[in-house]
Amino acid sequence: MTNFGKMEKWTLRFAVVALLFLALSGFEGMLMRTQLYDVDSLHGMEAFLNNLRPGDIEPTTAELYYAMLTAHPVVGIYGFVYMAVFGAFYFLVPYLINKPVKHPKLVVTNFWLQIIGVMVCWASGFFGLFNAMYTLYWPLPVAFDRVPVLGSIFFMLGAAAIMVNILLFSYNIFKTVLSKNGDGSYTLGQFLRAAFGIPRLMKLFGKEDKTAVNLDYNGLPPFIVAVARGSIDTVINAIVLLTAGVLILIYGLFALFGNPLNPLAVDALIYKNVYWWGLDMVADGNALIYTAGVWYLLVPLLTGRKLFGANVVKTVIMVDLLVSMGVWSHHLLGDTSQPMWMKILSGQLITWGEYFTMGLTIFVSLMTIWKARPVKMTPPMKFVLGSMFGFVMGGISGLIQANVGLNLIFHNTQWVVALHAHTFLLSGVGTMLFSVIYTLVPMLTGLEFKHKKLVDWHLWLWLIGNVSMAYAMGMAGSNGMVRRTLYTGGEFTTNTLVAIIGGSIAAIGFLVFLVNLISTIGFKNVLALVIPEGKQKLPVPATSAD
Amino acid sequence: MEKAERRWLYVLIVVFVIVNVVTLSSLIPWQSWQIWQDPEPSQVVNIAYEDYTITMDTPVEIKTGEFVEFAATSADVTYGFGVFREDNSMVFQMQVLPGRVNRITWKFDETGTYDVRSTEYSGPKHSDMVVRDAIVVK
Numbered sequence: 001m002t003n004f005g006k007m008e009k010w011t012l013r014f015a016v017v018a019l020l021f022l023a024l025s026g027f028e029g030m031l032m033r034t035q036l037y038d039v040d041s042l043h044g045m046e047a048f049l050n051n052l053r054p055g056d057i058e059p060t061t062a063e064l065y066y067a068m069l070t071a072h073p074v075v076g077i078y079g080f081v082y083m084a085v086f087g088a089f090y091f092l093v094p095y096l097i098n099k100p101v102k103h104p105k106l107v108v109t110n111f112w113l114q115i116i117g118v119m120v121c122w123a124s125g126f127f128g129l130f131n132a133m134y135t136l137y138w139p140l141p142v143a144f145d146r147v148p149v150l151g152s153i154f155f156m157l158g159a160a161a162i163m164v165n166i167l168l169f170s171y172n173i174f175k176t177v178l179s180k181n182g183d184g185s186y187t188l189g190q191f192l193r194a195a196f197g198i199p200r201l202m203k204l205f206g207k208e209d210k211t212a213v214n215l216d217y218n219g220l221p222p223f224i225v226a227v228a229r230g231s232i233d234t235v236i237n238a239i240v241l242l243t244a245g246v247l248i249l250i251y252g253l254f255a256l257f258g259n260p261l262n263p264l265a266v267d268a269l270i271y272k273n274v275y276w277w278g279l280d281m282v283a284d285g286n287a288l289i290y291t292a293g294v295w296y297l298l299v300p301l302l303t304g305r306k307l308f309g310a311n312v313v314k315t316v317i318m319v320d321l322l323v324s325m326g327v328w329s330h331h332l333l334g335d336t337s338q339p340m341w342m343k344i345l346s347g348q349l350i351t352w353g354e355y356f357t358m359g360l361t362i363f364v365s366l367m368t369i370w371k372a373r374p375v376k377m378t379p380p381m382k383f384v385l386g387s388m389f390g391f392v393m394g395g396i397s398g399l400i401q402a403n404v405g406l407n408l409i410f411h412n413t414q415w416v417v418a419l420h421a422h423t424f425l426l427s428g429v430g431t432m433l434f435s436v437i438y439t440l441v442p443m444l445t446g447l448e449f450k451h452k453k454l455v456d457w458h459l460w461l462w463l464i465g466n467v468s469m470a471y472a473m474g475m476a477g478s479n480g481m482v483r484r485t486l487y488t489g490g491e492f493t494t495n496t497l498v499a500i501i502g503g504s505i506a507a508i509g510f511l512v513f514l515v516n517l518i519s520t521i522g523f524k525n526v527l528a529l530v531i532p533e534g535k536q537k538l539p540v541p542a543t544s545a546d
Numbered sequence: 547m548e549k550a551e552r553r554w555l556y557v558l559i560v561v562f563v564i565v566n567v568v569t570l571s572s573l574i575p576w577q578s579w580q581i582w583q584d585p586e587p588s589q590v591v592n593i594a595y596e597d598y599t600i601t602m603d604t605p606v607e608i609k610t611g612e613f614v615e616f617a618a619t620s621a622d623v624t625y626g627f628g629v630f631r632e633d634n635s636m637v638f639q640m641q642v643l644p645g646r647v648n649r650i651t652w653k654f655d656e657t658g659t660y661d662v663r664s665t666e667y668s669g670p671k672h673s674d675m676v677v678r679d680a681i682v683v684k
Contacts, residue, residue, distance in 0.1 A: 060670065063670045133667055137623075137624045137666070139622075139623055140623045140624065140668065140669065143622060146671075309548050311547070312547055312548075334626070334639060334640055334641045334665075335641045336640045336641070336649055336650050337643060337646050344570070355562065356555075356558055356562070359554075359558045360554070360555065360558075367550060399565075404569075404570065404577070404580070404581070405569050405574040405576065405577045409636050409637075409638060411665070412639070412665050479634065480633075480634045480635040480636035482663065482665050485667070486673045492634070
């Protein structure tokens, strides 16, 4: 059995749980696609699972489908993506700035609270049949004739736990960077100014930011700046979603005790604007800027060459903050009550800002690789390139739907959720996170991946499967297949069948990866990750987290 | 900024300008009346949503080339108003938010019979919200 360091062990634990959540989310996705293909196909399983639910309830297939559809993105985004990001950043940030994590106990709290929050949300769907979708469009989550009140209350408690946990994680990362240990000491003001890009903005206007240590983000690596910059969006996201959750929770508690509040007291359009302003920050903070930061880190690391055009990269990080604050209206292009100027400016034109920031990010990353030829195609390098492909594909489909004219026929169709959201999350962010795992496992354990050929199988099965799934459902969307709709008349079955095959191919790729990972680390070592430290026989070495 | 980066930025800018100018212009047919004109509709079709039910006088008879305004209201939650051809492909759609009148103007250029479907999730019975043969365009 290999003796891992304490923080290395926690990073591996985060990764293992993240992968379990990815498996759960993928399994749910496959079940739902199967129901879309044949609505009666899972009746046997439904009857069996009803025995596990409390009380004498017999939910309809539609109630089960929509409850699963509500839990699915929570498990995928806050279970898989956030857990992986927590684990990776808790290792990489201290490693890069040569400072220990400021509050090691918070790492443990983050680990458990995230699992509890996600599982409470999941259980609210499985047991409580909460079905208001993650979009929580007002007043659906408080329409308790459609959404079970207890399910709603527990879902909001789970969501609140997740959001508080994200705030704690961001606090710990900021405190770690700002701590006085080590060489670099920065004040909160300097760090926030760096994250907001104030020194670079002033430089553009020919002025000097006298409070900055220097104009290059106080000497911080671009990855750290990207983490700080993305964390601003992540924090805003958590605060907005926490506020919405508390509002729904209050309505739920009043309804539970027999004094229901008036849902029309909250304006549905204003709520939708605020909610999407915060919710879309996940896409900018987590999906875009965290990913960009990882590319800024991995590409130079893997090629042994300085990042091409690093100055532009720093400006890109700054500009993207302004972009991220103003793009939410692309989610409201189907709302005719939304002013047209907001749709054109915020919904369409500012959204194109992300095309510039990500376009430049991918360009500088590819130029760095090009100039470093001949480049060794290591496992992480292959997955870095794969994730760029995912972002280009998901980005282009996103720009098509974020168009005032085209959105009239794409809004709320399978195009949005398949070709944009799932491509971004699976082919883009998912592939990027695999590149991080392929980088970190050798760094954390000193072990190289055992089977090189399985890495290739993983890459190609993962990408081909996800792209086929997204393409099949995207085409169904362009032909009018609406998302969040359980078709019962045999519509779009060919597209759905192709998507099921694509999803199965991606799942096989994922299993190939698990086989390679477990055979590399060793099954005993994987088991050791779940045994409490006090009960392990081997001594735990002192690390940066102690 | 490196020379290659500047050139790439110019490419991005050119694509940005071309795509946005084209898609905001009348080259996309419905943009002419969604953005640039305010046409007077020849008729207004009222649609009411409540308790998973779409209420409208069907079939709505419309002539090709005429502007029609669809005005939808909801008495409880958010729904969607989508018009679909017989092969299930979508003609257009909008969100139907409670507490306001949601309006969209359209000009049909194809004769035929169209269904209306709610395009926004409104609860577990949402999938059944379809009005077959709701619109006949002559």
